[in-house]
Amino acid sequence: MSLPFRIGYGEDAHRLAAGLPLVLGGVPVPQAEAGAVAHSDGDAVLHAVADALLSGLALGDIGQYFPDTSEQWKGLDSRLIVQRALELVRGRGYAPVNVALVVTLDKPKLGPLRAEIAASVAQLLDLPGSEVGVSFKTSEGLAPAHVQTRVTVLLGRTEE
Numbered sequence: 001m002s003l004p005f006r007i008g009y010g011e012d013a014h015r016l017a018a019g020l021p022l023v024l025g026g027v028p029v030p031q032a033e034a035g036a037v038a039h040s041d042g043d044a045v046l047h048a049v050a051d052a053l054l055s056g057l058a059l060g061d062i063g064q065y066f067p068d069t070s071e072q073w074k075g076l077d078s079r080l081i082v083q084r085a086l087e088l089v090r091g092r093g094y095a096p097v098n099v100a101l102v103v104t105l106d107k108p109k110l111g112p113l114r115a116e117i118a119a120s121v122a123q124l125l126d127l128p129g130s131e132v133g134v135s136f137k138t139s140e141g142l143a144p145a146h147v148q149t150r151v152t153v154l155l156g157r158t159e160e
């Protein structure tokens with residue numbers, strides 16, 4: 001018997017370096033002095049969202065679908081990664097119900113972007129903005145050149 005709900009969890013982290021853009025949840029962070037070092041666009045929120053979607057149905061992780069050794073995915077818009085993960089979830093007869101995400105970043109303060117990031121992630125997942133909870137933490141100076149994300153997603157069965 002398959003349950004009507006499944007929990008998914010994902011994490012991601014990127015090193016930050018000066019002069020690079022920082023994008024979180026598809027939203028550019030305008031005050032960022034440093035951005036993510038990455039093969040793709042380095043969107044740590046969307047990478048964790050995609051992994052959370054896949055993990056809820058034990059479909060592996062984004063590294064299997066978008067290997068960072070492939071030239072094909074260099075500079076990739078991470079929204080495409082989430083879209084692919086969502087297609088796989090839907091193909092199994094499930095859809096996201098709600099999302100809880102945590103971003104750990106020392107600088108800049110992200111509070112002013114909370115609603116925008118929630119709306120952006122919600123739109124990608126075809127959810128109302130109210131179904132995406134966004135929390136911000138700092139590392140208290142433990143990892144100042146680092147962005148870390150953690151995401152849980154509840155998946156609900158859409159088909160019998």
Ligand SMILES: [Zn+2]
Pocket residue numbers: 012013014038042043044047
């Ligand atoms: Zn990443």
